Amino acid sequence: MKIGRYRGEDGAERLGLVLDKGGAVKVLDLVAAAQAHGKARDFARTMDAFMDGGRAMLDAGYAASEWAQREGDSKWLADEASVPWMTPLNVRNCIAGGRNFAAHRAETLEYWTKQGAKLHSEIPMGFVKLASVMVPTRSTIHRPEGCEWFDYEVEATAVLGKKALNVDEEGALDAIFGYTVLNDVSAREMQRKEMQNQSILLGKNYPGFGPLGPWIVTSDEVPDPSVLEVRLTVNGEERQHAYCKDMIFSIPQLVAHWSKTGLDRGDLVTVGSPEGVAIGRPDPMAFYLKSGDVVRAEVVQCGVLETFIA
Template sequence: MVVQLNGEDHVLDLEKAARAKGGRLPFANTMIAFIDEGRRALDFGYEIAEWAKREPNPGWFTRLDAVQWMIPVEPGTFLCAGRNFGRHRDESLRFWTKQGVNSVHFEFPTGFIQLPHTLVPHGATVACPEGVKEFDYEVEVAAVIGKKIERVSEKNALDAVFGYTVFNDLSAREWQRKEMQNQMILVGKNFPGFGPVGPYILTADEVPDPSALTLDLKVNGETRQHESCSDMIFSFPQLISFWSRVGLAPGDLIASGTPEGVAMHRKPDPFAFYLKPGDMVHASVEQIGVLETRIA
């Protein structure tokens, strides 16, 4: 849990602080268990944080610059929306029509599976896969599911969200293009390290309207993407409701899709914008934070 101490953000070790206070965690010491406990875990965390701030001890506080970052949660399922921002849909359809892919519909959300073992934390270095020349970025916001759901209504979908985090959907476009010619996509999105996620989870009680969040992505300080989630075609309630047909569990992730500005649709030369070794990528979502990834 991140708390402010003397005007600076620190990470609080809840387990250490709870023991120092004379108690213990009322749940297993994992993020999935914390999420599954829902409001009870949050209230416990807030209580311990307030106590710890009154009795600061370096044993349970760590400065952010000394933290070894991990992915914020280990999802069992990670579902990613495709072509889900209006302007990105338009630029994408123009491209794929030229490739002979014309059978596209928007009757319901479609997307792909991000394999959980591809996820890497804030500050990670991701290697460009051997032979890949079209290495692309996609800033997204991912909803963290907070409870077990199946066939939840759109009206109640956001009640199942624990919080939100930042996701950079790295992509090997030449692989993706070949796969999509066969109406499939897997490898082009799932090379090792292709899922930077984090650094934090912002709890849902601090995000009354996820459609108001703003996404931004910079490469070496240059803005490549900047858009509001209000441009989403299918909102988070719609995505969660539709995909809950397959069943979702605490810690699962649902990604928003990305706005316009990806390298593959840049003109006149996309290759001037694809990621290269040495590049520094900053993907951010308003209120949540900045996810930093170095390309090797």
């Protein structure tokens, strides 16, 4: 299922199930449907509780959805474009992958080597995206003062649904609740200075630098995450397009590796971005994000994360 969080009229979190109704995308108020279906007592009212409910809660969600589509009230459905989405979950931590697509690694190799980076693929490369910078789909984000090298990076993202400590690849897959989309927005001037100092933090973590969503596709619909397809467009022009089968480290390998930190429900592990970022272009200034740009980052099996640049 495709499930996300949105803000109800009372300001409280609601759970929305995304449905394709003959080409029109609708969002079902899943809690209202479950209440009418007679399952309200045990049904989760938040994404945290839904993830904690495991397979039983997922099955209850499917049952409520199927019943609502047969016998439900039309007032439980809304046009997707009118839904005030929140980030799809309360993010606990986000470990972001880097240089995990060979073509992207190659396009930036010369530049980052000049900054003192010594690149290898013995273990995954990663850094932290702060939970505080995460914003939902259709958010407007601002370039930091003095930033001209304002870059985009679409990333498929694994959402952890339970604890994972020192797990193998099979255990890693079992711990994944689902997948969503992150646009790893970057201030490259600051990142360049940090890389020279052998760090990455601020260049990836100005306010709003973590567009996330629009919702989660649950892992039962993606038994093999290597099939995930990622795309990114700016003002309708395709800039990035790749498949997760092209990664150096697979999603199970990434989660297993980072499980050494002690992952838990609400953690995100991103896979890194494919080739096509602005900094990897021969003429990067023509590709960096500018005021008025509309960025659409997509995991095809999940949905499109839209961001406006101010």
